[in-house]
Structure formats: C-alpha cells, structure tokens
Amino acid sequence: MALDREQKEGAEVLLMGNEAIARGALEAGVRVAAGYPGTPSSEIIETLSRFSEAGKLYVEWSTNEKVAMEVAAAASFAGLRSLCVMKQNGVNVASDFLLHLAGSGTRGGMILVTCDDPGALSSVNEGESRHFARLMEIPLIEPADFQEAKEMTRWAFDLSEQIRNVVMVRSVTRMSHASGNIVLGTLPALKGKAEFLCDGPVSDPERGPVISAPVIAKHRLQQEKLRKATALFEESPFNAYSGPEKPELLIITSSACTLYSREAVSLLRAEGRAGILKLGTTWPLPPALLKRHLRRTQKVLIVEEVLPFLEDQVKILAAEQAREIGIKTFYGKNDGALPTVGELNPDLVAAAVGRILGIDPPAIPAEYGDKLRRLTEFLPKRDQTFCPGCPHRASYWGIREALQRDNRGGFVCGDIGCYAMAVLFQAAGFHTAKTLHAMGSGAGIASGFGKLGPFGMTQPVLAVCGDSTFYHAAIPALINAVHQRADITFIVLDNSGTAMTGFQSHPGLDVNAMGEAAPMVDIAALCGAMGVPVTIGDPFELIETRETLNRLLEEPGVKVLILKQSCALSPEKKGKKRFLVRVDDTLCRGEACGCNRLCTRIFRCPGLLWNRERKRAEIDEVICAGCGFCAGICPAGAIRSEEAAKP
Amino acid sequence: MRETLAKDPYNIVITGVGGQGNVMASRVLSNMLVRKGFKVTIGETFGMSQRGGSVMSHIRVSSAFVWSPQIPKGGADLIVAIEPIEAIRVLAGYGNRSVKVLVNLRPIYPVGVITGEEEYPSAETIRATVTALAAEARFLAATEEAIRIGNPILGNIVMIGAVAGLGVLPIDRELFERVIRDGMPAARVEDNLRAFAIGEASVALKSPLPQGEEQNLREPNRTVLENVSKFSWKEVKR
Structure with missing residues (x-):
C-alpha cells in the first residue's frame, strides 16, 4: 500500500x-x-x-x-x-x-x-x-x-x-x-x-x-x-483565500495549521465571519498579495506553530502598507492568543478564534465531561523503555555497577539515539546518564568536563555514543578530547545500525541506502589511529564490562571502549533466542531476599515479571528475547540461563 | 452496504499498543474508503511506539474535504480499541454521548503492571466504564479468534471486520478483499479474509464473547506479546 x-x-x-x-x-x-x-x-x-x-x-x-x-x-x-x-x-x-x-x-x-x-x-x-x-x-x-x-x-x-x-x-x-x-x-x-x-x-x-x-x-x-x-x-496558486469578501476576522496561516484553522472555523460555525488566507510561499511574503487580503478587515489572527515567524513578517508588511490598508489589530503569539511552545490542534485554534469573535466552542455536557476527566485516574501508564534483549540496558547496567564501585560520583554524558532514553527516563539508564543535547555532543561535553580536574572536579567523566552518531558528529569531538588530553572514558554503544529511526545504513555497515555492497569504515581502527587505547567488549558480558570500565576510569586521558552487540530488533536477532532463561524457585527468595526486587524493580526488563500472588520473580518466556544478561544480575543466582538449541 | 457516511466528516480513532498492527489496520480501513471515492486523512502518533507505548491513529473520512490529522477533543464517532485500557484512554480525550466503541478485551500489560507497581483494571471495570460512556459498546475476543486462525496479529483485522459489521461505514468484505489482494502476498489473503468475516459476524451476532472467556482475559496476553517482541520498527513505519 x-x-x-x-x-x-x-x-x-x-x-x-x-x-x-x-x-x-x-x-x-x-x-x-x-x-x-x-x-x-x-x-x-x-x-x-x-x-x-x-x-x-x-x-x-x-x-x-x-x-x-x-x-x-x-x-x-x-x-x-x-x-x-x-x-x-x-x-x-x-x-x-x-x-x-x-x-x-x-x-x-x-x-x-x-x-x-x-x-x-x-x-x-x-x-x-x-x-x-x-x-x-x-x-x-x-x-x-x-x-x-x-x-x-x-x-x-x-x-x-x-x-x-x-x-x-x-x-x-x-x-x-x-x-x-x-x-x-x-x-x-x-x-x-x-x-x-x-x-x-x-x-x-x-x-x-x-x-x-x-x-x-x-x-x-x-x-x-x-x-x-x-x-x-x-501569482502562486499555493496562496489562496477562502471566506467572505469582508470577513470580521482574517486568519493568516500555513502548513498543517491551515487544516486546524479550517476545522476551528467549522467547529465555531463561523464561516460567515472569518476568512482564511492560506499561504504556501512563506518567505519572502508577497507584499501585493498580502496588501490585497489585509484590506479585507481590521482584525487579523496569525495561526502558526511555535515562534511568530509568519506573524512578524505580516506585521512588517502591514506597517509598511499602513497608509493604504489602515491600522490593524493583530492576534497571535505576541498577545498570547496562541501558545509559543508545543504543537497546535483544532481545539487550540478554535479557542483563539472563539475568544476573538465571542463564540464559545462546542462544549461537552458538564456531567459527561466530569466522567471523562476521572477516567484516566485508574489507568496504568505506558512508560517507554528499552526493548527486551536490548544491549543498551546491559551496557548501562555495566556502567552503573562500575560507577557504584568507583564511588567518585561519575556520570555519563548522553547522546542521540535509542540510548538517549537513559537520560529521558532515568529508570531506563539506572540514573547514570545526565546530559543530552545534539548529535555528538556527549563526546564534546565530556571533552570539556575532562579538563576540569585542575578546578577541583574529581568525578570520572564518561560519554556514550551510538555507531551512526559516531560517524555523524562524535569524531571531531573525540579528536579534540585526545589532543587536549581530556580525562574521559568514551563508550561506543555499537548496535550495528541506525536503530532508532528504522535501521538505515551507515558507514560502519557493508551495505548502502540502495542495498548495494559498500566498504565498512571501522570504528576501532579510526579511534586507534587517534593514538588512544581501544578496548572492544560485549555488553552482555557483565563482569568483563564492569572490570574493564573500572580499570579505564582509573587511567588518565582518553580511553575508548566499544561495546558491540547488535540491536534486539535487528533482522539477524529478531525472534531468535540465544539462551533459555528461567527463575529457579528454590533460589529466588522474593521479598525476603533483601535485594528489594532488583530484577523487576530496578533492572526492569519487560521480560521479567513480578508475580504478585507468588511473590517471586518470573520470566515471561514470550517477551524474553533470550539475551541471558539478567542471569548475571541476580544476587541469589536464581535466574538461570542455558544455551538454546540451535534451530 | 450503505453508500454514504453517517456524518461528514466521520471520525474514527484506532488505538492499541505498538506491535498490535494498529497502523496496518488504519491503512487497510482508509484504503477501502479511498477506493470508495472518499477523502481520507490519517493522523498517526507512533514516535517511539515500538517500545511499549500507546499508539493512536485518527482517521477523518469525508465526501469532499481534507480534514485535519487531529480530531477535535470529544469528536470521535467511532473508537476501535485493539487493547482494552487504550479504549478508556481515548474515550477520556475524544469521547462523547453518541460515540460507538469496539473493544478487543485482551490486555497487554504496561511495564509498571509487569513489575508490580501498578494495577491493571479488571475486565468487568473496563466493560462497565466503556458501556456507561458510549452510545454503543461492543466487546470482542478478537485476539482469541485470531489465535484460532493461527496468528494473533490478525486481531486487528477481526476489529476491522467488526467495523464493517457495525454498518456505520460504506465498506464490505468484497472491498476489503480488493484492498488486501493489492497490498499483501497471496498466501496471507485467506487468513485475513477469515479474520474479517469473524469480526463482521461477531458484531452482527451481538454476543461475541462465549461464557467463561472473561476469566482468561486476566492472564497476560502471551501470544500477542509474542508479536510485540517479534515486531519490527520498519513495519510501523510502512
């Protein structure tokens, strides 16, 4: 389709x-x-x-x-x-x-x-x-x-x-x-x-x-x-007016807001009072066309999302043409008719148009409306988290353990990709990742933090970055950190694809956008050429990852750790379990353990269930992706994994 | 089959959880309506839906105009919920006294419920809540029917069949068949036709849920969850 x-x-x-x-x-x-x-x-x-x-x-x-x-x-x-x-x-x-x-x-x-x-x-x-x-x-x-x-x-x-x-x-x-x-x-x-x-x-x-x-x-x-x-x-046909010859209110709009404006006028049944000038060519605005339409009326509402871009331009033209078109009253962002943050929708536009024209938007009957408002109170939220079997969950768990052992208040500078969820939802990153900005900024910010030792900063500085982000913008920042002798541990979370946006190809893969074979540019070799130590690890090997990190955190300068494990949704992994995982009931002591439900409450992989009746952890065999990582986190050793039979 | 819309624009919300085939359901239904000569707008929210989030498609159907990809608050004519609590979430935003609601009663538990921090409302609560707020509410065992066909993901098509069965839109089985024959491999067409027919019939029969079935609805929906875990981001985006 x-x-x-x-x-x-x-x-x-x-x-x-x-x-x-x-x-x-x-x-x-x-x-x-x-x-x-x-x-x-x-x-x-x-x-x-x-x-x-x-x-x-x-x-x-x-x-x-x-x-x-x-x-x-x-x-x-x-x-x-x-x-x-x-x-x-x-x-x-x-x-x-x-x-x-x-x-x-x-x-x-x-x-x-x-x-x-x-x-x-x-x-x-x-x-x-x-x-x-x-x-x-x-x-x-x-x-x-x-x-x-x-x-x-x-x-x-x-x-x-x-x-x-x-x-x-x-x-x-x-x-x-x-x-x-x-x-x-x-x-x-x-x-x-x-x-x-x-x-x-x-x-x-x-x-x-x-x-x-x-x-x-x-x-x-x-x-x-x-x-x-x-x-x-x-002369562009993409600019068009619809409405009465002399409307009470002229709405000037563009893009998706055109559809919201039409709907707002329809909701208010104000077709006889408001006209809509829909602009397709929004910079520069055509002055003669604007003059023609601004002449129609005295009240003008500009409907656009976020900042007043169109509004500012219309006001400039209206000021220049004031002698011919008269003085206008403008509604939009500057007078607070519409918000300057967030997206618009038909209701927000209807409310603004309604206030100007003195029309109440159609309302839900009070009693029914009250019932609707109470509905969401008893609904559980649907929090986003890493997928079952996601290597990022394992990487952040390794980082968490290493930082706890290091005990100097170390933190991670985050970057753009699925792994940004560690900063957006601290429960997903176990409260390790603390900054998130532009593509490649994790490495750049870390490079700056890594020079603050002489100012008394004693916290270890880590940065993470995905494979596609590495090629996009992290390389110059990393080179900077190397040249300036910044003290950072730079971790590449290499999951072999631009996973967040749908597995588009990137220079680390052997195929291009058209599906042709393409040469791969090796991240480890690139980092090695910068003259810094490079360690390659598997995030699913918890003890090794933790020990490597604890060693690197002690060393000065730039250290690179590449944690390589492909995305759980990647075609070669999807639906294939490496391990069969189960909870040994004789070993899981539930709430009596003292672990405070580490596996379900802190680790929070969707493949782990807390059975309220039995007061024990369980594996949901359907959800579990079989990565086997959680077997290493249970302090009682109750989560058991065994190699799945090869299909 | 009716030839016109009960209302213009006719506003449909299809809701569920990432991996339930929500986007596919909205595409199939909309393609049927485009073939009938209607103007259709689909507005979708699927930013990070593959990670367990709610998914919602707004479908606006009109004989003449392109409507906004967002339905005004309180403006749904029909809500199709592939997951039960999502029906309530959507009702809270888009419900009104004349709304019709189709609910697949098989739950998919959010992470907070799995980890024991939050509680999932009972099937009885869900039924009572939806029934009290909708002009017409139908509860289906769409996932169970789909499992009987052999693939739980077909629950979405059972629900589309139910939409046809309601008789509020000018769509029928023959139109559905034409659309899916163009859009999917021939091997999958037969199962889709069966799923559609079951959904259509279950609404017409008015008693879709066999006695005793509701107890099972409290169990985690493993089979649908299996689909969630097998689900690919690409599929959402198509």
Missing part, C-alpha cells in the same frame, strides 16, 4: 506526507537524493531508495546533514536535479554549508526538504527551520495538505532553476507522518548527463567556478534571486 512503481498516472492513492514529497521529487525528475535519518523525515529517502537505479536516480544516507547537502549540491552543480532531506535540527548541522551555497547559487534544480517537529513528538528540541530561510536568504514554501506536498515539491525544482538557487520545502510531523489522498502525476523520461562546466569566469553562472565570492557582488545577486522568487510568489 506504500508508494510503488506499479501505481499509474492519474490514480488516486493513499500516501503518507513523506511519500507524497518523494513522489513530487520523482515527478520532477530528481536524479540525486541524500539525507541523514531523523524522525519525522526518514521515509522520504527510504521511499526514494526503492526507486533508485544506476544512472537514473542515486540515493544515499550520508554521514550527516551537512555532507548530504554537499552531495546534493554537487549534483546540482553538474546540472542534475537534486534533493537533500533532514529533520529540523539537521538544518543546524548543514547551515554553514547552506550559507555558502545560498551565496554561490545552484544550477540543476536543488531543494532542501526539512521536516520540523513542533511539540517534539520524536525530538529533544522544538527547533524551527523556517528561520533559516530568512537567515540564509532563500525561498521557503510549505505545503498545507498531502496533494500539495507532492505538487509543491515538484514545483520547487522549477523555482530553483528559475532563480538559480536552493529552495527550502518545509514539512512538519503532522504532515510528514499523516496520510491522505494523492492523485499521481507523470513520471518524466530522465535525460541529461552530469557534467560540471567550470572553464568560464567567476561571473558566469553557467560555466564559472561555483563560489560565494566576490561576496558583495554575489550577495547582491542572491538578493535579486530572492526578489524574483517574491514576484513569482505573488
């Missing part, structure tokens, strides 16, 4: 927003696509990879977002259409290159797709990529439904070629991960060979070297491109 090669032009199919974006790129004749995995963006590259074909479409998971953008830019410089994809904070990573790319300009149509996550449904930030469009002086367009996600992506390539610069297409989780009807368009015949024409002067955009200097001249040219885009935006 996903997007596939069999679906024909004109067919109306149900697609995820990210698939619609991928289809738009295919209909535009994209030849090169690159990205780094990150929810909610990953399905775009995954979908395109299924359409990859030598000489027609090249798709890669790059080591990080900056490299992805550079790879896509090269294709553009060689005259091909290209796309790079990332989640919101990926744009931060790519932004240094983006600044220079926006100055140098492009050749073949090139688009940057960013998928933001208002509400941080699967992020540890609510970063906004929209502001980058303004900062980098490149056009920004935002689809408001699924069909538009396809059409606007396709059009973005044309726009890029018309202005010779990169175009940003921004989606959000509720667009990328939602699904809707899409009418498919034509897939073009792919033609044109890659050639980088570079024998002309710097001033020749067709044949000159591609560079952002001479800066003043190129910057001026870049701003001319932006004015050209603004002129095209004035």
Whole structure:
C-alpha cells in the first residue's frame, strides 16, 4: 500500500506526507537524493531508495546533514536535479554549508526538504527551520495538505532553476507522518548527463567556478534571486483565500495549521465571519498579495506553530502598507492568543478564534465531561523503555555497577539515539546518564568536563555514543578530547545500525541506502589511529564490562571502549533466542531476599515479571528475547540461563 | 452496504499498543474508503511506539474535504480499541454521548503492571466504564479468534471486520478483499479474509464473547506479546 512503481498516472492513492514529497521529487525528475535519518523525515529517502537505479536516480544516507547537502549540491552543480532531506535540527548541522551555497547559487534544480517537529513528538528540541530561510536568504514554501506536498515539491525544482538557487520545502510531523489522498502525476523520461562546466569566469553562472565570492557582488545577486522568487510568489496558486469578501476576522496561516484553522472555523460555525488566507510561499511574503487580503478587515489572527515567524513578517508588511490598508489589530503569539511552545490542534485554534469573535466552542455536557476527566485516574501508564534483549540496558547496567564501585560520583554524558532514553527516563539508564543535547555532543561535553580536574572536579567523566552518531558528529569531538588530553572514558554503544529511526545504513555497515555492497569504515581502527587505547567488549558480558570500565576510569586521558552487540530488533536477532532463561524457585527468595526486587524493580526488563500472588520473580518466556544478561544480575543466582538449541 | 457516511466528516480513532498492527489496520480501513471515492486523512502518533507505548491513529473520512490529522477533543464517532485500557484512554480525550466503541478485551500489560507497581483494571471495570460512556459498546475476543486462525496479529483485522459489521461505514468484505489482494502476498489473503468475516459476524451476532472467556482475559496476553517482541520498527513505519 506504500508508494510503488506499479501505481499509474492519474490514480488516486493513499500516501503518507513523506511519500507524497518523494513522489513530487520523482515527478520532477530528481536524479540525486541524500539525507541523514531523523524522525519525522526518514521515509522520504527510504521511499526514494526503492526507486533508485544506476544512472537514473542515486540515493544515499550520508554521514550527516551537512555532507548530504554537499552531495546534493554537487549534483546540482553538474546540472542534475537534486534533493537533500533532514529533520529540523539537521538544518543546524548543514547551515554553514547552506550559507555558502545560498551565496554561490545552484544550477540543476536543488531543494532542501526539512521536516520540523513542533511539540517534539520524536525530538529533544522544538527547533524551527523556517528561520533559516530568512537567515540564509532563500525561498521557503510549505505545503498545507498531502496533494500539495507532492505538487509543491515538484514545483520547487522549477523555482530553483528559475532563480538559480536552493529552495527550502518545509514539512512538519503532522504532515510528514499523516496520510491522505494523492492523485499521481507523470513520471518524466530522465535525460541529461552530469557534467560540471567550470572553464568560464567567476561571473558566469553557467560555466564559472561555483563560489560565494566576490561576496558583495554575489550577495547582491542572491538578493535579486530572492526578489524574483517574491514576484513569482505573488501569482502562486499555493496562496489562496477562502471566506467572505469582508470577513470580521482574517486568519493568516500555513502548513498543517491551515487544516486546524479550517476545522476551528467549522467547529465555531463561523464561516460567515472569518476568512482564511492560506499561504504556501512563506518567505519572502508577497507584499501585493498580502496588501490585497489585509484590506479585507481590521482584525487579523496569525495561526502558526511555535515562534511568530509568519506573524512578524505580516506585521512588517502591514506597517509598511499602513497608509493604504489602515491600522490593524493583530492576534497571535505576541498577545498570547496562541501558545509559543508545543504543537497546535483544532481545539487550540478554535479557542483563539472563539475568544476573538465571542463564540464559545462546542462544549461537552458538564456531567459527561466530569466522567471523562476521572477516567484516566485508574489507568496504568505506558512508560517507554528499552526493548527486551536490548544491549543498551546491559551496557548501562555495566556502567552503573562500575560507577557504584568507583564511588567518585561519575556520570555519563548522553547522546542521540535509542540510548538517549537513559537520560529521558532515568529508570531506563539506572540514573547514570545526565546530559543530552545534539548529535555528538556527549563526546564534546565530556571533552570539556575532562579538563576540569585542575578546578577541583574529581568525578570520572564518561560519554556514550551510538555507531551512526559516531560517524555523524562524535569524531571531531573525540579528536579534540585526545589532543587536549581530556580525562574521559568514551563508550561506543555499537548496535550495528541506525536503530532508532528504522535501521538505515551507515558507514560502519557493508551495505548502502540502495542495498548495494559498500566498504565498512571501522570504528576501532579510526579511534586507534587517534593514538588512544581501544578496548572492544560485549555488553552482555557483565563482569568483563564492569572490570574493564573500572580499570579505564582509573587511567588518565582518553580511553575508548566499544561495546558491540547488535540491536534486539535487528533482522539477524529478531525472534531468535540465544539462551533459555528461567527463575529457579528454590533460589529466588522474593521479598525476603533483601535485594528489594532488583530484577523487576530496578533492572526492569519487560521480560521479567513480578508475580504478585507468588511473590517471586518470573520470566515471561514470550517477551524474553533470550539475551541471558539478567542471569548475571541476580544476587541469589536464581535466574538461570542455558544455551538454546540451535534451530 | 450503505453508500454514504453517517456524518461528514466521520471520525474514527484506532488505538492499541505498538506491535498490535494498529497502523496496518488504519491503512487497510482508509484504503477501502479511498477506493470508495472518499477523502481520507490519517493522523498517526507512533514516535517511539515500538517500545511499549500507546499508539493512536485518527482517521477523518469525508465526501469532499481534507480534514485535519487531529480530531477535535470529544469528536470521535467511532473508537476501535485493539487493547482494552487504550479504549478508556481515548474515550477520556475524544469521547462523547453518541460515540460507538469496539473493544478487543485482551490486555497487554504496561511495564509498571509487569513489575508490580501498578494495577491493571479488571475486565468487568473496563466493560462497565466503556458501556456507561458510549452510545454503543461492543466487546470482542478478537485476539482469541485470531489465535484460532493461527496468528494473533490478525486481531486487528477481526476489529476491522467488526467495523464493517457495525454498518456505520460504506465498506464490505468484497472491498476489503480488493484492498488486501493489492497490498499483501497471496498466501496471507485467506487468513485475513477469515479474520474479517469473524469480526463482521461477531458484531452482527451481538454476543461475541462465549461464557467463561472473561476469566482468561486476566492472564497476560502471551501470544500477542509474542508479536510485540517479534515486531519490527520498519513495519510501523510502512
């Protein structure tokens, strides 16, 4: 039911927003696509990879977002259409290159797709990529439904070629991960060979070297491109007004908020009083179009998520045009009509519109509403935790034991991946992991902590990092720690895949995004080349891991420990048990033991059950993944494991 | 089979726990409705669902418009719960006096219950709570039926069959068959058709739960849990 090669032009199919974006790129004749995995963006590259074909479409998971953008830019410089994809904070990573790319300009149509996550449904930030469009002086367009996600992506390539610069297409989780009807368009015949024409002067955009200097001249040219885009935006069909000729309230909105605004007006039955100007081209705003619509009324509500980006731009244009359009009353973020944190939904928008128009949103009858409110009181929570058999649980248990024995208040600097759950949910990481920021920041922060000894800091400093994160951004931080002689223990939690986002390939694996064989870049060899001691261990070997760590914590400088064990959900492990695990009832003393239910209360693997009636621990043989690790944690030795018979 | 919607937009919430085939159920149902010419929006929350979290799909069905991927609070017309306490969780946010609720009575215990810190409400409490708050409530042994077919994951399709049996949407077995024949290997089609037919019939019969079955519902749902442990992140994302 996903997007596939069999679906024909004109067919109306149900697609995820990210698939619609991928289809738009295919209909535009994209030849090169690159990205780094990150929810909610990953399905775009995954979908395109299924359409990859030598000489027609090249798709890669790059080591990080900056490299992805550079790879896509090269294709553009060689005259091909290209796309790079990332989640919101990926744009931060790519932004240094983006600044220079926006100055140098492009050749073949090139688009940057960013998928933001208002509400941080699967992020540890609510970063906004929209502001980058303004900062980098490149056009920004935002689809408001699924069909538009396809059409606007396709059009973005044309726009890029018309202005010779990169175009940003921004989606959000509720667009990328939602699904809707899409009418498919034509897939073009792919033609044109890659050639980088570079024998002309710097001033020749067709044949000159591609560079952002001479800066003043190129910057001026870049701003001319932006004015050209603004002129095209004035006529764009992606900006549309619906509502009364002279509404009482004009709602200006974009992206998924368009759907929330429509629903809010419908909930309030305010179709006769409020009109909606839906903007698809959100930077720069087309001034003449805005003037036309701002003239309609005196009250204006801007509906957008997180920060007032659209609101600020509308206010600037309204101030400039005040003589012609009159003085407006604005509602939005600055007056508190809408929150500046979290995602929006139809109810929040209805409440704001209702307050302005003096309409009460439809309410649930009080008695029934009271009953609903009491419902969740008796429901058990569904806490997230590491999967049964997850090597990260074992790694953190080893770290916990080593830090307890070391007894100097040591702590772990966390990083981005499933293992970040140790910081997000301290029960999952046994209260060892204490910082969590950007990709690779665990190593960088540790590098800083590791220099605080002369200031009296005596706590051992550890950092963890997954295999994909290691390649993405941890290497420069680790090199820094080595060169500065920081005292840190750097642990690579190598589970052989980009597990959190769905097992995308990375440079440590022998396969690439298109399923081709690829050379592996060895983490241990890379660390060894930095001149630091490298130990490779298995996190399921608890005693060895603990003893190695306790030894490393005593040593000065940078020490690397690679804990290698593949993800419990990886194809080679799924559904296969290495050990059969059981609790020996003659040895488990339950609550009389004095262990205070260490296995179920502290270790908390979902495969371990506390039987309330029998007051004993049990193994749930169905849930248990058979890693056998818990056999080593029971102080009474009651958890027994034996090698499972080979199938 | 009816040809129009009982209400426009018609709002459906499908809920459960990661690994129960929630996303697949919402895709199958939505694809049926797209084939009937409706505009469908599915909004999904599945950020970290593979790690035991609740999963919820909002489905908006309309003859003409694309609706928001989030249903307004108190705005569900039909709640399909593949796990019982998730029915109550969704009712708390999206319930109203005219909502219809289909509940698969087989529980999946949260980590806090497994470790003995929290208690799971009894089947009687769940039944009474849902019945008191819904205009129409049906309780199914979808997982048990699916196990009889040979694969507990098919509980999701039993529930979709039950949706068809309710008669609130213009969908039927023939449409279901067309959709799944396009979307899955031929070998799996027969079991899916059986699961759908069982769900459809059990709602029509009005007494889906044989006597004595409820006692079993207090036991941990090992077979479904087996699916949870075999479950892959990729499957959620498709």
